[in-house]
Amino acid sequence: MVVGTVGQNWRDLLKDLSFQSLQVGEMDxxxxxxxxxxxxxxxxxxxxxxxxxxxxxxxxxxxTESKMKPHAVFGYTANMGGVDISDQLISYNPMH
Incomplete structure (x- = not known):
C-alpha cells in the first residue's frame, strides 16, 4: 500500500488532472x-x-471554520510525522 504526494510538474501524472484548476475545498x-x-x-x-x-x-x-478533506490526506498526515522528525534530526548533523 502506498500513499504519497506528487510534484505539480510530474510528467507521468494524467495531464487532464494536472491542468485542472480548482477552487478552495474542491477535489478531482x-x-x-x-x-x-x-x-x-x-x-x-x-x-x-x-x-x-x-x-x-x-x-x-x-x-474558525468547517472544511472537507480527502481521506488520503488524513492518512498521509498521520504517518508522515516520524519522517519529518527524522529529516529534521538528520539536517542537524549532515554527513559529507
Missing part, C-alpha cells in the same frame, strides 16, 4: 488500475497518489 481524481490520483486544494493544490484510499472526503473543523 482519476483512477487507473489500483492507483488513485487525487488533486485537492486547501491553501494550495496538493496532488497525491494512493493505493490504499478511496476518493472520499471527511469533514473536519478548524478553530
Amino acid at each position: 481524481f482519476r483512477h487507473h488500475n489500483q492507483v488513485l490520483a487525487i488533486k485537492w486544494k486547501d491553501k494550495w493544490e496538493v496532488q497525491m497518489l494512493t493505493t490504499k484510499h478511496l476518493p472520499t472526503v471527511t469533514q473536519y473543523t478548524t478553530r
